[in-house]
Amino acid sequence: MLKRNRQQPYNESLSDKIHRYRGVVLVISIPLLLVSFVLFLMPSTRSPNDAVLPTNRKFTPNYVLQTDRSSNSYAVIFDAGSSGSRVHVFCFDQNLDLLHIGKELELFEQLQPGLSAYANDPKAAADSLLPLLVKAEKVVPKDVRQNTPVKVGATAGLRQLGVDASERILQAVKDFLKVKSSLKSNDDWVTVLDGTQEGAYQWVTINYLLKRLGKKYSDTVGVVDLGGGSVQMAYAISEADAAKAPRISNGEDTYVKEMFLMGTKYYLYVHSYLQYGLLAARAEILEVTKDSDNPCILAGYNGVYKYGGTEYKASSPPSGSNMNKCREEALKALKVNESTCTHMKCTFGGVWNGGGGDGQKNLFVASFFFDRAAEAGFVDPSKPVAIVRPADFQEAAKRACETTLENARSTYPNVKKPDDNLPYLCLDLVYQYTLLVDGFDLDPWQEITLVKKIEYQNALVEAAWPLGSAIEAVSAAA
Structure with a gap:
C-alpha cells in the first residue's frame, strides 16, 4: 500500500486530490469558517475619530471630521461692543484644544450698530442680536445646544450709557435669550464686562x-x-x-x-x-x-x-x-x-x-x-x-x-x-x-506686533477677548 501511494500518477486531477484529502480539508475549514462568522458578528472596534470620508471629498491632514460630538464642548460668546455686536462660536475637545467648525476654528459674525445705539429702546437692542443668534445656533449640534453656554459681554459702549440705561438693555437681552435661544442661558452670563x-x-x-x-x-x-x-x-x-x-x-x-x-x-x-x-x-x-x-x-x-x-x-x-x-x-x-x-x-x-x-x-x-x-x-x-x-x-x-x-x-x-x-x-x-x-x-x-487674527492649527482665529471667556465657560462646565 505504501509503495503504491508513493507512485501516484503525475497527472492526477485536482478533484481527485480533494476527494482523496477531503477529511483533512474538512478538519481545517470548519474552524476557519466558525472564526470568520464570530468576527463578522462582533461590533466594530474602529476609533470614533476614524471618520469615514465621502469618496468625493479631498482629505486634508489638518482637518479631522469628528463623529463623537458628545465628547466636545461648544461655547457661544456675544461681544457687545461700542461699534457693533459680534458673535463667536468655539468648539473644544476634552483637552481644551480648539476643533474645527467647518473649515475654520470658530464661527465669527458681526453687525452694526452696537447695543448702545438703542439707548432708548432696550427691546430693539436685544432683537438686534437675532441674526447673530440664528447663525450661531446653526453650527451647534441640536443634541448639545441645551448644554452649550451662551454669554453676552457688553464692553465700553454700554458702560458709557450709565447704570440705568445699560441695566434696561441687559434685562431685555436676558429676556430675549430665554425666549429665542435653545442654548443654555443664565442671567449672570449677560453682563457689562x-x-x-x-x-x-x-x-x-x-x-x-x-x-x-x-x-x-x-x-x-x-x-x-x-x-x-x-x-x-x-x-x-x-x-x-x-x-x-x-x-x-x-x-x-x-x-x-x-x-x-x-x-x-x-x-x-x-x-x-x-x-x-x-x-x-x-x-x-x-x-x-x-x-x-x-x-x-x-x-x-x-x-x-x-x-x-x-x-x-x-x-x-x-x-x-x-x-x-x-x-x-x-x-x-x-x-x-x-x-x-x-x-x-x-x-x-x-x-x-x-x-x-x-x-x-x-x-x-x-x-x-x-x-x-x-x-x-x-x-x-x-x-x-x-x-x-x-x-x-x-x-x-x-x-x-x-x-x-x-x-x-x-x-x-x-x-x-x-x-x-x-x-x-x-x-x-x-x-x-x-x-x-x-x-x-x-x-x-x-517693534510691536499688530494683530487681527492668529494662526492656530492651520486656521485663523480672531485675536479677541471672547475666546478667553469661552475657555473660562467651558472649563467651569467641565
Missing part, C-alpha cells in the same frame, strides 16, 4: 493661540487692546513686582489678577482706561477745543461728531489739519502732564504701569490699532499680523494730516465707512501714536 476682565480675557486669548500658556511668565506676550470706548493693557509680571502693586483707593479692581492656567500660576497686571478707546478719544479731543475749530479734522470738513448721546463740534481750521497741533490736543486729552504720579512709574492719568519687565517686552497690539494701520496703508489688510513701530503711526499721521477730505477719498480707499471715519483719520493716527509713546511710554522705534 469690567474693563480689567476684558483685558484679562484678551491676554488669555492671544497667549492661548500662541501656545504660550503653561510657560513661564517671561515667555508670554503683553497685550494692548484698543476698543471703541476703552483701551486695555495686560501683561504677566513677576511675583516680586506683583507684591509691589499699589493699592487703589477709589473702589476699582486691583492692578494684579492671579490666574492659574495650564498648570502655571500667573500674576497678571491689567488695567482698563475708560473713555480712552478710539471712538471715545475723538470726543475727548474735540472737547478740548469745545466750540472752536480743531486742528485734528481734515480740511474741508465741517460737521458734528456724536458719541455717548452727546454732540461735539468737528470742523477743520481754514488752514486744514496739522499733526503737531493735533498732538498738543491729544496730549491734553490724555492728561499726560496734568496728573501727579504717586507710584514709582505711571502711564497717563497717574495709573501704575505694572513695573514693566519681561512679560511686556513682546507686545501684541490689537483691534483699532490694526484697523487704522490697514486703512492708512502701512499694513497689508490681507495679512492678519504685522510687525510695526509706533513711529509708523507718526509717519502715517503726518501724511494724513496734510491731506484734504476731498483728496483723502482717493488716497485712502480702504477706509471703512468713509463718511463717518475719513474726517477723523488724522486725529485717529495722531492719538494712536500719542497713546503708545506718551501714554504707555513705548520707544517710538520699538
